[in-house]
Each structure stands twice: as structure tokens, then as C-alpha cells.
Amino acid sequence: MRDSAEHPVSELLTPEARTTLDGSGYGSWRRLATADAVSLAFGFPYPDSFRLDRLRESIETVLASEGRQALQYGGGEYADLLESAVRNRATARGIDPDETAVLLTNGATHAVDSVCRAFLEPGDVVAVERPTFMGSLTVFRNFGVEIEELPVDDAGLDVDALADRLHARRAAGDPIPKLLYTITDFQNPTGTTLSRKGRERLLALADEFDFAVVEDGAYTDLRYEGETVPPLAALDDAGRVIRVESFAKTIAPGVRLGWLVAAEPIRDAIDALAAGGANTFTRSVIGHYCDAGHLEASLPPLREAYAARRDRLLDALERHMPASATWTDPDGGFFVWVELDESVDTDDRLDDAIDAGVTYLPGSMFYADPDAGSNALRLSFSYADPDAFDDAIAALATVVD
Amino acid sequence: MRDSAEHPVSELLTPEARTTLDGSGYGSWRRLATADAVSLAFGFPYPDSFRLDRLRESIETVLASEGRQALQYGGGEYADLLESAVRNRATARGIDPDETAVLLTNGATHAVDSVCRAFLEPGDVVAVERPTFMGSLTVFRNFGVEIEELPVDDAGLDVDALADRLHARRAAGDPIPKLLYTITDFQNPTGTTLSRKGRERLLALADEFDFAVVEDGAYTDLRYEGETVPPLAALDDAGRVIRVESFAKTIAPGVRLGWLVAAEPIRDAIDALAAGGANTFTRSVIGHYCDAGHLEASLPPLREAYAARRDRLLDALERHMPASATWTDPDGGFFVWVELDESVDTDDRLDDAIDAGVTYLPGSMFYADPDAGSNALRLSFSYADPDAFDDAIAALATVVD
Structure with a gap:
């Protein structure tokens, strides 16, 4: 070799x-x-x-009732059910279904990568928490962008520091980040959660400095105590937030299913660039699994x-x-x-x-x-x-x- | 909206x-x-x-024998079997296993897209057959490249025309294509097949003009008459060919599994840029399916x-x-x-x-x-x-x- x-x-x-x-x-x-x-x-x-028992039940149901459709390009009704399930989860989090659209992906990292493809060119700036999920850092590096790291304190992303950095960039004539990537709930790796006030201030900065926000909600469903904080995507009036989630932690990593929620034209642009078709078989199985209530029950x-x-x-x-x-x-x-x-x-x-x-x-x-x-x-x-x-x-x- | x-x-x-x-x-x-x-x-x-019966058998075996591993990040032994199966298929086509490496993908279009990410920058040139598969054209367009269309005759890609075009580009000081994309067997949409002599000449041109070749073998397993022609990837001594295949036509589109075979450093670069993890559940099921001989038998x-x-x-x-x-x-x-x-x-x-x-x-x-x-x-x-x-x-x- x-x-x-x-x-x-x-x-x-x-x-x-x-x-x-x-x-x-x-x-x-x-x-x-x-x-x-x-x-x-x-x-x-x-x-x-x-839940192998529940997954087996979903597989059996899909194979028995529409196996040939679930294995074909495009899939059948069970695959469509997955999109409805994901939409309903977004709506339950307070995200306005009339102002957003959903895109199913092959996991959350695929979703983050698809967002990057639509927004990033070499030399652009992406702002991230310091520290942040290494898998997303790898994705950003692959686009040849500058990575601006922002401190995290006990209450997640330090929004004051973000504001200072943005003002300093503007004053110096340096480029403003196009995307800010944040894990708002139980951040990876620090476990911290951004407060509602912090979220509102972050969105105001996104409007003022004109950047988009990628909100990674990989752990949102796994809150063990304290009050739920509305996601950025629910507080966003300007269509700036692209929220990414996944079933890796709540169903299984091996089904490789994630999604994003974004303003429809943004979703459409991301979709058009995200090459390749869907694993309709897995989508059908998890569509049944969600529709049968197995996810909520678990x-x-x-x-x-x-x-x-x-x-x-x-x-x-x-x-x-x-x-x-x-x-x-x-x-x-x-x-x-x-x-x-x-x-x-x-x-x-x-x-x-x-x-x-x-x-x-x-x-x-x-x-x-x-x-x-x-x-x-x-x-x-x-x-x-x-x-x-x-x-x-x-x-x-x-x-x- | x-x-x-x-x-x-x-x-x-x-x-x-x-x-x-x-x-x-x-x-x-x-x-x-x-x-x-x-x-x-x-x-x-x-x-x-x-083959729903065979797929059901493979699903049952995987769930029963290593369900929790097949659903975890990385997968288990059945997922590894898929990589072996794909390697063996490449070797059976005459592709040297010591000079190449395999990368599993979420279908053939994902494979072509992953190759593009590793090679293409806006303004680069990609050469394609005229006409060619619209799905691949969409992928190339997404990279902002110039598309050079080369005629097809009854024997597939017109290699004389390719040679003329390359010489003309060189004479004019125009950029030489970085990639040539060709469907060598039963081309989509024309159904034509490139002769062995045409393949050898194409590879000589790739060496002379220093470009890489993406060989799409989506239909290679579905020959109904005539002699098998060795794939470009088997005739290639210079590590210039990246061969793409898929189980969409021989197992089912809905399992969304493809692969590529390339020189190891090229495979590694493509892999590093292809963000997101694997659907280990589907890989495990199809790994069992291939290992059990169901693909060959079908x-x-x-x-x-x-x-x-x-x-x-x-x-x-x-x-x-x-x-x-x-x-x-x-x-x-x-x-x-x-x-x-x-x-x-x-x-x-x-x-x-x-x-x-x-x-x-x-x-x-x-x-x-x-x-x-x-x-x-x-x-x-x-x-x-x-x-x-x-x-x-x-x-x-x-x-x-």
C-alpha cells in the first residue's frame, strides 16, 4: 500500500x-x-x-402490513408517520408548526453537517461553546472555517462573553460568525443548561449581528430534575434557529435517525444539498414505534x-x-x-x-x-x-x- | 410562511x-x-x-443473537460481516484487495457525494456522460462545479471524444476535469456498456491528464447476456478509480446501503469528511443476509x-x-x-x-x-x-x- x-x-x-x-x-x-x-x-x-421487545413488534408490524413499500424508494405510510411524530415532538416543545418545517436525517451529526453545507464556505466563522462536543468540532473543521470558542459557566454558554466578542469583532472589522452552535440542555461535555434569560439574550444578539443558530437538543428529553426551559427554537421569532435532535439516546444509536426543525426555506435549502435517499425501512420501523406510543412510554x-x-x-x-x-x-x-x-x-x-x-x-x-x-x-x-x-x-x- | x-x-x-x-x-x-x-x-x-422471508430471517437472527450490540454505536460482528461481504464482492470482480480499501455508505448517491466532498471545490470541472444519471448531476451541481458532458455511443462513453476534449482543454489552457464520473455497465439512462478496450484507454487518459475516475457500478450484478467486462477499478494500476456500488437494486432501496472501493489514502480522506455514524442495525441485518448467502442465491x-x-x-x-x-x-x-x-x-x-x-x-x-x-x-x-x-x-x- x-x-x-x-x-x-x-x-x-x-x-x-x-x-x-x-x-x-x-x-x-x-x-x-x-x-x-x-x-x-x-x-x-x-x-x-x-427496548428490543417493542422494536421487534414494530419490525413485525411493518413487515407484515407494508413490507414491500417500506423497502422501496420513498417508503410507505409508516415512514410518513415518523415525520408526523417528529413534528408533534417539536410542537410539544413550543415550536410553531406554521413557521417551521422538519427534515429527517441519518442522525444528529448528519443534521449538523447538512446545516454546515448550506451555510459555510472556507474562511467563514462558526462560534461554539468552549468546551463542546468533539463530533461537531470535527464537522466544522471539515469545512475549513475559523472556530470561535466562547466560555461556558455553570449556566451554560456565557452570553455576556458572546456579546463582548461580537462587539469586538464588529469594532475590529473582523467577520461575524455565520453560525453559532450551542447545546442548550445538559451540554456535552459540561452538563450545563442555558437559562431562559440567556436564551432570549442570545436570540437578540443573533438578530442584532445577523447570524443563524444551530441548537443541538440531543439530551433535551433526558431531564432528571428542575424546570424545562423552552428551546431556542420555541423562543425564536425570526427564523434564525435550526434545532437538531436525534433518537440515539432515547431509542438506540444504531437506528441512525435524527432530524432538524427550521424555517421552511432554510429547511428546503438544507434538504436540497443533503445528498442521498432515506433508510425507509428504519424510518418505517421507528415511525410505527413512535406512533404506537413506545417512545413516550419509555x-x-x-x-x-x-x-x-x-x-x-x-x-x-x-x-x-x-x-x-x-x-x-x-x-x-x-x-x-x-x-x-x-x-x-x-x-x-x-x-x-x-x-x-x-x-x-x-x-x-x-x-x-x-x-x-x-x-x-x-x-x-x-x-x-x-x-x-x-x-x-x-x-x-x-x-x- | x-x-x-x-x-x-x-x-x-x-x-x-x-x-x-x-x-x-x-x-x-x-x-x-x-x-x-x-x-x-x-x-x-x-x-x-x-426477499421479505430472507430479510425477516436475518432480522430475527441479529435481534436474537446480538440485538443490543447491533443497536449500539459501532455495531457488532454482523455489522463487520457486511464490510467483509463487500470486500469479497470487490475481490471477485478482480479488484486487488491489497491495493484498495472499502467504505460503507448510506447508499450509492451518498458515496458519490462523499467522493465529491473530498475532491471538489467551486470552479472545478467534472466530466460526465451525456446523458447521465440525474441524481449524480444534482450532486455535482451542488458543489458549484463546471460540468463537461461527453457523448455516449452504442458502446458507452465515447473515449475518442474524451481524448479530443482533454487535448483541447490543455491546448486552450482550460482546467482539466478533476473527476470523471462514468456508469460503465448498462449505463443509466442509455443501457450501454463500455468495452474493455475503452476502459483501458480511459485509464490511460486519466494517467496522462491526471484526473480521478468515479465508476458507478449500480447495475453490474444485473447482466442478462454477453461477457462480463472487468470494472475500471480492476484494470486500474494507479489508484485513480473510486468504484461505487449499492444494494438498492439487488436487495432493496429501503435498506439504504452502498459502498465505495478506492486506494486506502483516498478512502481514508473520503471517510474523514463523510460526517455521521452508521445505521448499524441495517448493516447488521444485511451483513447476516450476505453472509448467509441470500444475496448470491437471489x-x-x-x-x-x-x-x-x-x-x-x-x-x-x-x-x-x-x-x-x-x-x-x-x-x-x-x-x-x-x-x-x-x-x-x-x-x-x-x-x-x-x-x-x-x-x-x-x-x-x-x-x-x-x-x-x-x-x-x-x-x-x-x-x-x-x-x-x-x-x-x-x-x-x-x-x-
């Missing part, structure tokens, strides 16, 4: 595609995925959260199970972590963000942690800035056996002390 | 995204999809070609059924069409391309045809050039009941005479 640098066809690739060929960054993923240790690294739903026990997992992880942190460590206390979602003494480098300590029997994601993965996050880490309470949390955190505490 | 032109956020869209907002071109699709007429328009597999009866459909359509054309009409005689695939008297405009006649009880796709859909193809049309023998072909073609003949 030729080396990539030598391969003559590589020279025909775009600059962004060539950048990916240096291939850095995948080593630690592999180490984590194959480690024989308690996994607090990845945001996987716990396997028993998948949410209360899911929330209960995840809340108990969160509590056990927080208890373990309280019990074992060194005094210099601080961590967040999320009202929902999958993650706790831990900050350690400045001297601790969580990339360097990962191998020791694996040896001690626990995995985490190093904080540096969640920043565009290559020098940031080295004394932080993300813990996920979504996947591992909660009975293992206490020993795992005890082990972690010895490694990062 | 605001009009797209008025929507303030529309101004933030890329030029390519804004172009899609004029929304032309979808009217005739809707008319065709809802018409109460014999459908010779779309390249849909006939519904009884889907191909001979599929070929037999499609060959009989082709023969009945050709018989009907012979029986009814006006003397001025000519049509192709494909060795495989789904399509016959009909050329009519210069005075006939197939866009204009479509409504009359629907009224008379038959649908087709107007030739103009298959050209980038808006003035081309008006006296041609594509007929698909893949979907409608073959017992209806004779009446349908009799009706068509009266409309286009």
Missing part, C-alpha cells in the same frame, strides 16, 4: 481533505474502545435501555434509570476525588465534567487510568484550541454498570491526584 | 444553497409519482424482488426476471413505435433509451402520456445542458407489471408519433 503522501491522486483532494490525511487523533479512541476497564468515556446508552423509566446513575456517579466523586477537583452537577443528559489541579494532564494520565480499571475522555478533545482542557476530563454515567462506579472513581482519584 | 427570497437568514446561505431555493424541477416528479398510469419512469426494483432468479422484462419491453417497442424512433438494446440494468423524431418534445408530451396511461422520464432530465435531450426519453422495465408493457408502449407510441 502506497503512503498517502506519495499517492498521486491525493494531490487532487481539496485542502480540507488533505488535512485529514495526517491521521492524528485516532490513537486514543482505539485504546479506549478496546480497554478492559469500566467505561466512563463514551456517551453510549446502556444496552438494557434498548421516557419516564429511562429518566429514572439515568437519574439514579448520575446520583451514584456524583456520590462516588464526592467520596473519592481529591480536594482540588471540582465537577458539574447536571440536571439531565449523560455527562459530568471534572476539573483537576492545573498540574494534572489528563491526556498523559489516560494510560494509567486504563491500567487502574477506568476510562474517561480527556478534556482536550472538547476544544478547538489545542492547548486547552488538559486538566479536565469528561465522565459519562450513561453506559457502564453503576455498581462499578464507586470502584472506578476510587481508581480514577488515585490516578489524577 | 415567509417567502424564501424574503427570509433574512437566506442571505447567510452559500451561493450553491441559494441556487437550490428557486425550486424548479420538482413539478414533474410529483406528477409522475402520483400518476394513475403504468410506470416506466422510475428505476425502482419490482416489489416482489424483495441473483440468478433476479437476472432471469429482469431479462424477461427487458425482452417484453423491447418486443413492445418493436411492435408499436413509429419508424422514426430508435432505442437501445441493453445487456443488463433497468433502462432502455428511446430517441424520437427531432420535432417531438418529450417534456411537452408527458401529460398526454400520463392521460394515455403510461409514464416515462423525459430525456432532458439526464443532461446538464438545458437544451439537450428534448426528443428522447428513458423507459424502465424494472418496476411495472410486464403484462402491462404492451398496452403501455402502444399508448406511448400514439403520444409521441
Whole structure:
């Protein structure tokens, strides 16, 4: 096999595609995925959260009643039901169905990527939280854009800092971000939630500075305490918000289904550029699943199970972590963000942690800035056996002390 | 709902995204999809070609033996089996497994789109057959590239014309295409197949003029007569060919699974830019389906059924069409391309045809050039009941005479 640098066809690739060929960054993923240790690294739903019995019922119903249509281009009525289900979920969140339209996607990352295709050109600016979901950072990097990182505090995105940064950009004649990407509820990785007041102020800034907002609602359905805050998409009067959601956490990642809600012309433009047809079979099955009420019925026990997992992880942190460590206390979602003494480098300590029997994601993965996050880490309470949390955190505490 | 032109956020869209907002071109699709007429328009597999019994068996096996893994990020062993199955298919076609690597995609159009993302920037040139698959034309247009159309004769892409065009571009100092997109077997829409000699000459031109080739093999498994010609990807010594295939025609469109085979660094670059995870559930099911031999077992009866459909359509054309009409005689695939008297405009006649009880796709859909193809049309023998072909073609003949 030729080396990539030598391969003559590589020279025909775009600059962004060539950048990916240096291939850095995948080593630690592999180490984590194959480690024989308690996994607090990845945001996987716990396997028993998948309702195989209900999914089997939906598959059987779809195959028996319209199998040949569900397998054909375009699908049949069950595939259409999925679009209705998603619309109804948006309406229940307060998003005006007369001012928005829905686009089903192959998961949330596909949705974010599709939004980027419609908006971004190399050299554009995208504003993100600092830290933010590494999967979205990867998407933005692929478009050759400048990434402007904005601080997060206990109440999510620091909107004051955003305002300062926008005014500074305007004063300096620097480009204003075209898109702001924010995870408003139980942010990945910090678990923080933006207040209603913060959301309203953010939308006012979007109007004043003329940018669009991508609101990632991957965890919105998984609130364990506190009052629901209306999504940006429900507070938005100007059609600036594109809200992205997914069934990965509430049904299963493997069905690979997400969606976005946006003003209709924006949805249409995104749709026109998002090449490729739909997995009508999966859409039909999940269309039946939602229509039969299985999703709604599964949410209360899911929330209960995840809340108990969160509590056990927080208890373990309280019990074992060194005094210099601080961590967040999320009202929902999958993650706790831990900050350690400045001297601790969580990339360097990962191998020791694996040896001690626990995995985490190093904080540096969640920043565009290559020098940031080295004394932080993300813990996920979504996947591992909660009975293992206490020993795992005890082990972690010895490694990062 | 605001009009797209008025929507303030529309101004933030890329030029390519804004172009899609004029929304032309979808009217005739809707008319065709809802018409109460014999459908010779779309390249849909006939519904009884889907092996529901075998698919049900694969679904049951996957759910019973590793359901929770098949629904998780990454999938389990059955998902891995799909990659092996696709690799084995490539090897059986003569593609060197030591010089290539596979990437699974959400269908063939997603694969073509992913290749474009890695190679194309606005202003680049893509060479295509004239006429060619409208779905791929749409993908190329979305990248803001110049489309160079090359003639097709009875033996597929006219490689002499390609050579002339490349030399002319070089002489004029015009940019050389970065990609050439070709459907080598039973081309969509003409049904023609490029000879081995043509393939070898095409590859020599790719080397001489330094471009990459996207070989679309959507119909390769559906040959009804004549000798198999090795794919470009098997004849390629320079790693210039990216071969795209799909299970849409041999298993079902609704499983939305395709793949590409390319030199490893090219595959890696395409993979890094193709955002979003995999539908591991569908991959697992089709992984089992292929591993159990269901795909291989289904191909001979599929070929037999499609060959009989082709023969009945050709018989009907012979029986009814006006003397001025000519049509192709494909060795495989789904399509016959009909050329009519210069005075006939197939866009204009479509409504009359629907009224008379038959649908087709107007030739103009298959050209980038808006003035081309008006006296041609594509007929698909893949979907409608073959017992209806004779009446349908009799009706068509009266409309286009």
C-alpha cells in the first residue's frame, strides 16, 4: 500500500481533505474502545435501555402490513408517520408548526453537517461553546472555517462573553460568525443548561449581528430534575434557529435517525444539498414505534434509570476525588465534567487510568484550541454498570491526584 | 410562511444553497409519482424482488443473537460481516484487495457525494456522460462545479471524444476535469456498456491528464447476456478509480446501503469528511443476509426476471413505435433509451402520456445542458407489471408519433 503522501491522486483532494490525511487523533479512541476497564468515556446508552421487545413488534408490524413499500424508494405510510411524530415532538416543545418545517436525517451529526453545507464556505466563522462536543468540532473543521470558542459557566454558554466578542469583532472589522452552535440542555461535555434569560439574550444578539443558530437538543428529553426551559427554537421569532435532535439516546444509536426543525426555506435549502435517499425501512420501523406510543412510554423509566446513575456517579466523586477537583452537577443528559489541579494532564494520565480499571475522555478533545482542557476530563454515567462506579472513581482519584 | 427570497437568514446561505431555493424541477416528479398510469419512469426494483422471508430471517437472527450490540454505536460482528461481504464482492470482480480499501455508505448517491466532498471545490470541472444519471448531476451541481458532458455511443462513453476534449482543454489552457464520473455497465439512462478496450484507454487518459475516475457500478450484478467486462477499478494500476456500488437494486432501496472501493489514502480522506455514524442495525441485518448467502442465491432468479422484462419491453417497442424512433438494446440494468423524431418534445408530451396511461422520464432530465435531450426519453422495465408493457408502449407510441 502506497503512503498517502506519495499517492498521486491525493494531490487532487481539496485542502480540507488533505488535512485529514495526517491521521492524528485516532490513537486514543482505539485504546479506549478496546480497554478492559469500566467505561466512563463514551456517551453510549446502556444496552438494557434498548427496548428490543417493542422494536421487534414494530419490525413485525411493518413487515407484515407494508413490507414491500417500506423497502422501496420513498417508503410507505409508516415512514410518513415518523415525520408526523417528529413534528408533534417539536410542537410539544413550543415550536410553531406554521413557521417551521422538519427534515429527517441519518442522525444528529448528519443534521449538523447538512446545516454546515448550506451555510459555510472556507474562511467563514462558526462560534461554539468552549468546551463542546468533539463530533461537531470535527464537522466544522471539515469545512475549513475559523472556530470561535466562547466560555461556558455553570449556566451554560456565557452570553455576556458572546456579546463582548461580537462587539469586538464588529469594532475590529473582523467577520461575524455565520453560525453559532450551542447545546442548550445538559451540554456535552459540561452538563450545563442555558437559562431562559440567556436564551432570549442570545436570540437578540443573533438578530442584532445577523447570524443563524444551530441548537443541538440531543439530551433535551433526558431531564432528571428542575424546570424545562423552552428551546431556542420555541423562543425564536425570526427564523434564525435550526434545532437538531436525534433518537440515539432515547431509542438506540444504531437506528441512525435524527432530524432538524427550521424555517421552511432554510429547511428546503438544507434538504436540497443533503445528498442521498432515506433508510425507509428504519424510518418505517421507528415511525410505527413512535406512533404506537413506545417512545413516550419509555421516557419516564429511562429518566429514572439515568437519574439514579448520575446520583451514584456524583456520590462516588464526592467520596473519592481529591480536594482540588471540582465537577458539574447536571440536571439531565449523560455527562459530568471534572476539573483537576492545573498540574494534572489528563491526556498523559489516560494510560494509567486504563491500567487502574477506568476510562474517561480527556478534556482536550472538547476544544478547538489545542492547548486547552488538559486538566479536565469528561465522565459519562450513561453506559457502564453503576455498581462499578464507586470502584472506578476510587481508581480514577488515585490516578489524577 | 415567509417567502424564501424574503427570509433574512437566506442571505447567510452559500451561493450553491441559494441556487437550490428557486425550486424548479420538482413539478414533474410529483406528477409522475402520483400518476394513475403504468410506470416506466422510475428505476425502482419490482416489489416482489424483495426477499421479505430472507430479510425477516436475518432480522430475527441479529435481534436474537446480538440485538443490543447491533443497536449500539459501532455495531457488532454482523455489522463487520457486511464490510467483509463487500470486500469479497470487490475481490471477485478482480479488484486487488491489497491495493484498495472499502467504505460503507448510506447508499450509492451518498458515496458519490462523499467522493465529491473530498475532491471538489467551486470552479472545478467534472466530466460526465451525456446523458447521465440525474441524481449524480444534482450532486455535482451542488458543489458549484463546471460540468463537461461527453457523448455516449452504442458502446458507452465515447473515449475518442474524451481524448479530443482533454487535448483541447490543455491546448486552450482550460482546467482539466478533476473527476470523471462514468456508469460503465448498462449505463443509466442509455443501457450501454463500455468495452474493455475503452476502459483501458480511459485509464490511460486519466494517467496522462491526471484526473480521478468515479465508476458507478449500480447495475453490474444485473447482466442478462454477453461477457462480463472487468470494472475500471480492476484494470486500474494507479489508484485513480473510486468504484461505487449499492444494494438498492439487488436487495432493496429501503435498506439504504452502498459502498465505495478506492486506494486506502483516498478512502481514508473520503471517510474523514463523510460526517455521521452508521445505521448499524441495517448493516447488521444485511451483513447476516450476505453472509448467509441470500444475496448470491437471489441473483440468478433476479437476472432471469429482469431479462424477461427487458425482452417484453423491447418486443413492445418493436411492435408499436413509429419508424422514426430508435432505442437501445441493453445487456443488463433497468433502462432502455428511446430517441424520437427531432420535432417531438418529450417534456411537452408527458401529460398526454400520463392521460394515455403510461409514464416515462423525459430525456432532458439526464443532461446538464438545458437544451439537450428534448426528443428522447428513458423507459424502465424494472418496476411495472410486464403484462402491462404492451398496452403501455402502444399508448406511448400514439403520444409521441
